Amino acid sequence: MNKAIPVILFFFIAVLFYSCGKNKQEQNVQSPGQEVAYSPDKDAEIQQYNLKVKEEQAGNRNPYDTLALISYVLKNNPQGTYLVNFDKTLTFNVPKPAVIYLRQSDGIYILAVIARSKPGERLIEPKNVVGYDQSFINLDSTKLGTAFFYLTLFKGENDTFTKIWETPIPDHGGFNNMAMERWAYNGTPYCKVDFHYARGIGHIDYNYFFINGLTQLPHLLMTYKGIDFQRTIANVNNDKYPDYYEYLYYDLPDRIYAKDSVAFIWDVKDSLYVNTRNHRQTRPY
Secondary structure (H helix, E strand, C coil), X not given: CCCHHHHHHHHHHHHHHHHHHHHHHHHHHHHHHHHHHCCHHHHHHHHHHHHHHHHHHCCCCCCCCHHHHHHHHHHHCCCCEEECECCCCCCCCCCCECXXXXXXXXXXEEEEEEEEECCCCCCCCHHHCECCHHHHHHCCHHHHCCEEEEEEEEEEECCEEEEEEEEEECCCCCEEEEEEEECCCXXXXXXXXXXXXXXXXXXXEEEEECCCCCCCCCEEEEEEECCCCEEEEXXXXXXXXXXXXXXXXXXXXXXXXXXEEEEEEEEXXXXXXXXXXXCCCEECC
């Protein structure tokens, strides 16, 4: 028994040294990425280099194309701010920037989805905030940095861009796409910004209604749909603001189904959505 003790002790020390060496190797492998994630200056250099490569590979250019907009966003926003891409519809396709070009009588306007890193945390990576799996980031977004999304309207004029307005999108990850729609009730145009919601096997839409025209801050109404939840756009009180129906579901062992719905209408005075059955229950959007 006494002879076995030195052997066991030697084996324990060898395992300890091996583990320490492996951990040190892993730290060395991870350090370059970590260094960039916490270095806005180095990240900016990488973003500018990648943009330069894309500009050199591009064909016909114009002063208001997407590459010009990316350059404007990088130069005129806090470091760690990015123009995000749509989620990939196919495994191998190239994701497109999240922009919508709108030609108006007084010029060209561009709606864009921007993601900005939270100050004091590690910088976000655009790929980590887009896609179905990335919607889980809302549970613990700080490990990969916290992204703040914004819907932004730019105007292209005099060979550059002007920011007309910027409004928050109340989500932190799982961006999917955006599209222009029209409200069936009165034809009011709105921009639907869609996010995946993996926890509920569904999606959330942030609908920005241009009640007073494109150049004025839009009105936000959130809708969603999943296996046991749903909210849909509606016209309840015949005013210019969209309302919605919230559906009530029964979750039984053998089935899930909607049993009832309740209307919420927009209270202009308090800037809140109010439950028509219980006025004490309100929602901001």
